[in-house]
Amino acid sequence: MNVSTRYTVALHILTLMATDETHPMVSEFIAGSVNTNPVVIRRILGRLRTAGLVKSHPGVNGGWLLCKSASDITLADVRLAMEEGSPFTMHTNAPNPACTVGRHIQGVLGHVFGHAERAMHDDLSRSTIAALVQSVKDASR
């Protein structure tokens, strides 16, 4: 369980919701597709709501709806919504400041890591939930 599966599940959820954008979808139903517990789904939907991507309604005929068109939600948006940290992590303990490399390596790596992360993020910003729906549709024919 090294890396969270939240991002993957979030994309699964949104793709599922986008296949029927008009009717509210219930966490219990989504959990059936993802094959997990409804609470896990609601936790992730909570983050998506905080990011303004979905909204919820309690009670009978309640459930979840997209706030934006599936074609306006990029995979980068969803990644930000999950607040997944950087795929890179700095040292546990601060390096030795008495060593030239130790004193400057984190600044240098911060720069390099930021650049690499941006390359990944930019790539993700070029795909949308609507594209995932289409890919699933293509795969099922």
Added chain:
Amino acid sequence: MNVSTRYTVALHILTLMATDETHPMVSEFIAGSVNTNPVVIRRILGRLRTAGLVKSHPGVNGGWLLCKSASDITLADVRLAMEEGSPFTMHTNAPNPACTVGRHIQGVLGHVFGHAERAMHDDLSRSTIAALVQSVKDASR
């Protein structure tokens, strides 16, 4: 401790070794710069050796040496050597195959994630350990 710091430490180690490519460097000394235990350093160096980037010699006047010039080691090489997994992780449990989305989402996401990861990896392949040494040098002036 969400993501491993191995990659960061590996880059630190190689940058340090590259500042004096000629003499063997001892894990104890490296640990002093990284500010951790020598065993942690040796574990990471072991992975770098498996990847053919460094070699070791036990005993008096022993230690570690680069196998290649610092300008021939890219940050992508080091990432591969650490065997860091993908920054993306699929579902814990297999999704419901009775659902169209559940049946196809992993294949679709595998494709999308692979593309994003490649963007990051390509970016990392354009920097070398020699460049890190230079950046540290620049920062210390």
Added chain:
DNA sequence: TAAATACGTAACTATAACGGTTACATATTG
């Protein structure tokens, strides 16, 4: 207005990865 429904979230648990540490065997040098 009462029953049914569905979200919201706290609390607890098992699992796994990680970093740190000790200990000791092995290899090399001089």
Added chain:
DNA sequence: CAATATGTAACCGTTATAGTTACGTATTTA
């Protein structure tokens, strides 16, 4: 043979995660 340095197993505390139960709150509808 003594000193040194790697190689690696074993163990521990910390942390994140996913799963689960439980229960309060909001909303609909009969």
